[in-house]
Amino acid sequence: MDTSRLLRTTGTVIAAAGLLLSGCTSDGSAGSRAAASATTRGTGPSARPTAVPAALRPYYEQKLNWRDCGVPGFQCATMKAPLDYSRPDSGQDIEIAVARRPATGPGKRLGSLVVNPGGPGGSGIGYLQAYAGIGYPEQVRARYDMVSFDPRGVDRSSPVECLTGPAMDAYTQVDQTPDDAAERAALVASFKEFAAGCQERSRRVLPHVSTVDAARDMDMLRAVLGDEKLAYVGASYGTFLGATYADLFPGRVGRLVLDGAMDPSR
Numbered sequence: 001m002d003t004s005r006l007l008r009t010t011g012t013v014i015a016a017a018g019l020l021l022s023g024c025t026s027d028g029s030a031g032s033r034a035a036a037s038a039t040t041r042g043t044g045p046s047a048r049p050t051a052v053p054a055a056l057r058p059y060y061e062q063k064l065n066w067r068d069c070g071v072p073g074f075q076c077a078t079m080k081a082p083l084d085y086s087r088p089d090s091g092q093d094i095e096i097a098v099a100r101r102p103a104t105g106p107g108k109r110l111g112s113l114v115v116n117p118g119g120p121g122g123s124g125i126g127y128l129q130a131y132a133g134i135g136y137p138e139q140v141r142a143r144y145d146m147v148s149f150d151p152r153g154v155d156r157s158s159p160v161e162c163l164t165g166p167a168m169d170a171y172t173q174v175d176q177t178p179d180d181a182a183e184r185a186a187l188v189a190s191f192k193e194f195a196a197g198c199q200e201r202s203r204r205v206l207p208h209v210s211t212v213d214a215a216r217d218m219d220m221l222r223a224v225l226g227d228e229k230l231a232y233v234g235a236s237y238g239t240f241l242g243a244t245y246a247d248l249f250p251g252r253v254g255r256l257v258l259d260g261a262m263d264p265s266r
Contacts, residue, residue: 052223053088055088055089056082056088056220059080059081059082059088059220060220060223060224061223062079062080062224063224064077064078064079064098064224064225065077065078066100069099069129071129073101073133074099074100074101074128074129075099075100075101075102076097076098076099076125077097077098077099077100078095078096078097078098079095079096079097079098079149079217079220079221079224080093080094080095080096081093081094081095081096081152081216081217081220082094083204083205083208084207084208085208085213085216094152094157094158094205094208095157095158096149096150096151096152096157096217096221097125097149097150097155097156097157098125098147098148098149098221099124099125099128099129099147099148099149100112100128100145100146100147100148101128101132101133101141101145101146101147102145103141103142103143103144103145104138104141104142105142106142107142107143108143109143109144109145110143110144110231111144111145111225111226111227111229111231111254112144112145112146112147112222112225112226112227112231113140113144113145113146113147113231113232113233114147114148114149114218114221114222114230114231114232114233115127115128115132115146115147115148115232115233115234115238116148116151116232116233116234116235116237116238116241116242117148117235117236117238118234118235118236118237118238118239118260119151119154119236119237119238120151120154120211120237121154122154122237123150123154123155123156124148124149124150124151125148125149125150125155125156126155127148128146128147128148132146144231145225147221147225149217149218149221151209151214151217151241152205152208152209152213152214152217153202153205153206153209158205160198160202160205160206160209161197161198161201161202162194162195162197162198162201162202163193163194163197163201167193167197170190171190171193171194174186174187174190175187211240211241211244212244212248214241214244215241215244215245215248215249216248218230218232218241218245219245219248219249219252222252227254228252228254229252229253229254229255230245230249230252230253230254230256231254231255231256232245232254232255232256232257233257233259234256234257234258234259235259235260236259236260236262237262238258238259239258239259239260239261239262240261240262240264242256242258243258243261243264
């Protein structure tokens with residue numbers, strides 16, 4: 001993530017700290033309960049979380065085995081999700097890499113705060129480990145477990161692979177700003193080769209890598225973390241992921257901070 005994006009995100013999160021901590025007293029008692037009630041209470045059917053389908057319950061009820069990440073202050077785990085949400089009982093799973101920085105205290109823990117830095121294709125774990133300590137106010141880090149994950153198809157979560165080393169080197173050398181018909185043809189040909197490589201090397205995973213799939217994984221993560229509602233901060237493409245989650249699971253939205261919202265129609 002570039003410095004300007006970090007500064008913008010940091011500023012947004014600092015401004016949003018009041019939202020994330022709204023109504024909280026130092027001991028997390030009456031003020032915290034009132035804020036939680038106001039945030040989680042809704043009206044109408046959409047405000048109530050829908051039941052988890054029976055075929056998905058084993059995934060939603062799994063226990064994460066947290067272990068040391070090798071980065072001070074962080075723990076890592078692997079969450080299993082169905083490869084194909086339309087056939088969750090097919091027996092085909094995908095592994096989603098997750099990391100957290102436990103709440104530091106003092107004060108009552110408010111739950112998990114899931115963050116996504118954008119992309120698409122950005123590693124949430126890499127971002128969290130690099131910026132959780134400097135990009136989020138101490139008051140937020142004290143009360144929330146800071147959590148992120150590599151979305152399916154990205155980095156540690158069954159990454160989509162397209163080209164081998166030499167082929168990738170050749171791809172990156174193609175002129176991305178063509179000046180004539182020959183250069184345009186070469187650029188288009190390189191794109192086609194790249195897409196064909198993705199299809200050949202990632203045939204199993206590729207059809208199931210989408211924003212909707214990632215949002216469904218995020219709801220499963222919410223449940224596995226033990227949170228009734230999702231608290232979330234998303235930047236850039238992460239705003240689209242957050243909005244998709246809210247559209248799919250309106251009754252499970254807690255506090256949502258979207259920084260630099262994408263136009264989903266483009």
